[in-house]
Amino acid sequence: MPELQLLRPDHAPAVLAFERENRVYFVASVPDRGEEYFARFDQRHRGLLAEQGAGACYFHVLIGAQGEVLGxxxxxxxxxxGAELGYRIAERAAGRGIATAAVREVCGLAAGRYGLTTLRAATTLDNAASRAVLARAGFAVTGETQLCGRPRPDLTSQPRRLLHSGRRSRHRGPGGRGVGSARLTIALRRATSDRVPTSEIS
Structure with a gap:
């Protein structure tokens, strides 16, 4: 299985290669990052590390056997x-349980290392694979919404309580860091007990 690592400066070339190689694949389910993202990648990477250093975000990469980024x-x-969880997995790594394992592991880190008690996530209604990953990681549906400033129906349900960790992010949309949903979505919420570590990963 790939190794989950906290984002570092030396990850930049592999992350850029990952984004380029999977650009067309990702566009099938999330908005394209746009040309500016790639043109200013180095600057953006430094910015992400600065945010991480300030404790505003935590960025993780899945590293394969050859040092490549798989997710x-x-x-x-x-x-x-609380925090918003978002993930993306390389096309060649899809369908192997890697996404589920990675999301569960990050949920464990959220509770055990970062001291978080609630995680939120969003995925489009027609993205059955992403919805399944989040459900297997313990997320429960709390409502439906439409992103990009469109009206949203007020459809919510209570989150279920779990033993381990689980806002609509301002980082969504083209070039965003999260799931990047831009259409009708299910908002999911994972409620957790305080600081309970797990051996699981979005």
């Missing part, structure tokens, strides 16, 4: 014991 799982908008 990214991020916690953004860290505030008041």
């Amino acid at each position: 990214r799982v991020n916690l953004v908008d860290v505030s008041d014991g």
Whole structure:
């Protein structure tokens, strides 16, 4: 299985290669990052590390046997014991359980290392694979919404309580760091007990 690592400066070339190689694949389910993202990648990478250093976000990469990036799982908008979880997995790594394992592991880190008690996530209604990953990681549906400033129906349900960790992010949309959903979504919430570590990963 790939190794989950906290984002570092030396990850930049592999992350850029990951984003380029999977750009067309990601566009099938999330908005394209746009040309500016790639043109200013080095500057952006430094900015992410600065945010991480300030404790505002936690960025993780899944590193394969050859040092390649196979996925990214991020916690953004860290505030008041909560954060938004977003992830993306390389096309060649899809369908192997890597996304589920990675999301579960990050959920464990959120509770055990970062001291978070609640995680939120969003995925489009037609993205069955992403919805399944989040459900297997313990997320429960709390409502439906439409992103990009469109009206949203007020459809919510109570989150279920779990033994281990689980805002609509300002980082969504083209070039965003999270799931990047831009259409009708299910908002998910993972409620957790305080600081209970797990052996699981978005």
